[in-house]
Amino acid sequence: MSRWEPGARERLQAAALDLFAEQGFAATTVPEIAARAGLTTRTFFRHFADKREVLFADDTEMPAMVTKLMAEAPDTAEPMELIVQGLRTMAETRFEGRRAALRHRRDLVRSDEGLRERDLRKRAALAEAVREGFLARGLDATRAALLAETCVTLVTVSIAEWLDRDDGRRLSGIVDEVLDRLRAELA
Template sequence: MARWEPNARERLVRAALDLFTEQGYDATTVNEIADRAGLTKTTFFRHFSDKREVLFAGQDTHTRLLADAIDAAPGSATPLEAVRAALDALTATFTDDRREFGARLRPVIAGHTELQERSALKRAKLAEAVTDALHKRGVPEPTASLAAELGIRAYHDAFDQWADPAGRQTLTELTRHVLDELRAALAALD
């Protein structure tokens, strides 16, 4: 692949996942990732601070999608309705062609403590973004953080189901279903 071709960021992500799957996270270097992508080490560091971050490339985009959708939700929307709208906006970006990538990503993260910690940080940052967006709508605590936690848990639980290559449902459908299950479980606590 020529170094001038577009989509350097995506190429780096795919190359990293390929190498992490083939030879393990610890055994893979930034130079190998850049070489596999047909790029230079300098280009890698223009996009990512380290090899761990390459697997979490979408975090900023996901955060923005969630916050923007909550902001755009009708004023009459309940906190969970606003969260549902945000989850719909986020999960709509996960097309079926990304399912295989998700299926390969999960075991790489599960197999390495450093990546599990980074995944937990991403989850916390997404929940924080949702909480902040709900606060901007005037939703008080603890309602805002509880709605955010339910939404992000629904997204993550649904993602694990969606990443199954045999799956047929969209991530949006799965996330809605899991959120409904969590809402029912919450109501059953009373």
């Protein structure tokens, strides 16, 4: 087995996604994933805590990205301005060009209760990072919590609409559209 070849993580992810598509998430085992990738089970566990993490590993970077974006934003930036700019940045850097893979991931998450639970935990971690960022910027706890939950709802709804469409629109444009709808509802 070619354990030390570069790209082991990507090969494991590709093998896992192929197997999940072929036989379902629940029926796929870690040894099968490793074998399909031409790697060992030990190598799998160097990259992922479990097979669910194959689908969510990239999400662990999101709270750190939020923290960095908020820390680097000008002190004069308004909270909603931070949210919109942050969502646009994430849309362009983390999601664009990955629509088919993200649709597949969404279908897998919808098919398994444990994956849905993990997805909710990842969303909660993102909301907590946003909340902490606003607290660090001096907002009161209630406002920080409301803005954090609004941010996560905006991104969740925007991504769902983007994945459901095939009209070529960019996610950042859909973020703006969803935000406009929210503003209209609150007016």
